[in-house]
Amino acid sequence: MRRVHVDEDDVTRMSLFEKAKILRKQNRILIWYQLIALGVFVAIKLIVSQYLVNENHNWISGELSELELDVWLSIGGMLVGIGYVFIVKHTQRYQWWNERPQTMNVVSFLKILTVMGGLHLITTVVLTVIEYLCNTFGYSIYVDLIIFDEVLFSIPLMLGGIIIAPLGEELLFRDVFINPIIRFGKVFAIVASSIMFSLIHGNIPQSVNAFFIGIVLGYVAIEYSVGWAMIYHFINNAILSYAFTYLISRYRVEQRQSISFYFELTLFFIGLYFVLKHSHDIKMYIRDNKTHQGSHLYMFVSISGMLLILMGILSMVLLVGKR
Template sequence: MNLFNRDKKKTNERRTVNKKIGKILMVTAIYFVVFQIAATVAGVLMMARKSSNIHSVAALEKSGIPYFVAIACGMLVIIAVTSPRLRRRMFTETNVRMTPVIFLCLVAVMMSGQIISSLYGSALEAFVNLFGYSATAQMQAATAHSQTFSMLVYASLIGPLSEEIVFRGFLLRSFEAYGKKFAIIMSAYMFGLYHANLVQSPFAFLLGLVLGYTALTYGLKWAFALHVFNNFILGDFLIFILRDVPTHQAESISGMVLLFGGLLGMWVLWNRRNEIKTWLKKQQEAQAYLKETFFGRYNVIITVVVFILACMGLEKL
């Protein structure tokens, strides 16, 4: 009888946890919906003030202003559901000191994700081609550089800041109670998923793993710094430096930079593999939560809906 009661109690506790995790996931879903609607409405209002021609549409696509509005609206959702205690935890400093060497190693690991993402992108394109579709437009959207000042500010500063607050702040810290491994993986998964881009989402997931580990170990500000480095230094700044170099040579140089950094990142991971394995073994309690959350109704519904939206971005050959 006691054994039965213990099992029943454990089942009830698990259900309670699943409901709490589900509510957290629903908050992120609401954030995503509000963000998309706000960006669309802002874009439509901007179009209404201009003549609806091809040039104004092209200019709107390059503007970061609709995303400023979207971020403001989305952040209101996060602020509304975040308790003062959670806000303090989001910005809590850690006792682990960040050094230049560690920072560069983390950058290299991020760059290794870009190598994997490039290989994946080629494989994805070949796969969807079999069905008469192309992911080229999504590839271009994922790799495009900023062509306006407002988009530069969004992609290099405001975007990373808001994403760190939402995914490595609110989401990561909300999930931390169920294990660091669970928190890092699930926050990275949602971060990648909400990019809603079949090409970009896998890289965003890998990036989210690095940023999640960084936020828990060194603090949110260092995750933000890495995010800015990835978006700005390895993106628009690198393109700016190579602006006077012929296109073919510029692509070769940037490719070599990413290849060198990526290989260095893989070496770092290989060299630290025993430490990584040891850390993962200490986080075994997260295994059950991961399985139940990933295949739970909340995550399945969100994943299916966003995946369909991402597939709508494919183009007919």
């Protein structure tokens, strides 16, 4: 593992105002992305709703349900948001490191893949604890998400989850967002992008998973390339999520839970083996690429940072429903 080539003196000489300005700008990019995607969704939904009312149509049109329509509209919003990200990418001229990326080989690819897969078990454990605490007060983090089970394998949801999300989210978080802030330390860039990646998902189950997976994706993007991050994101969504869920869908609920647990447990121990094997390298990586003093503060306590956190938490809370 290598240390990023950053001019430490240049970072040190930056005033607090200059540091805060860069971090606030990155937060605003995320805010605008969400507002654009949401605005497109709401605008088209209102237009379609008005058309259906005027033409005396029902929401059900052939095989298209209201929920599927909402998913299609969400995809439309995401695509417009991604278009905005492309514009930002081509106007943003930050490139704070000039080292050559590592070459991905089969061994490294499989090691990282097992670590990423093993994080699903940690996600499951964390979500189990959160769900237990919510159940204690008569709430559930899943009750308002159950409706998506009926369209889980629909074309729009699979298109969004398998194709658009890996491409668009990696472009946004592991390229446009992470690129300017890497000068404040690789560790900071990885963790900050993971937190923001988590918040933008808007519901607790996906947000917890996104945080842990985002750590791996951030590392891959910085050390290898954003292209490899897209590939890992695709594998996570297409194979570890959709394909695996489809393969075990024929079994009863209890059997599915057992199969899923032992599959995640297997990946966890394999991934843990590699983490322990390279524990010294990981410690050195964290030490050599530590966060530049004060960077974390400006990212999360600025108005734009607090707004992002508030938007994410509010969305999560609203999707916690009564059992």
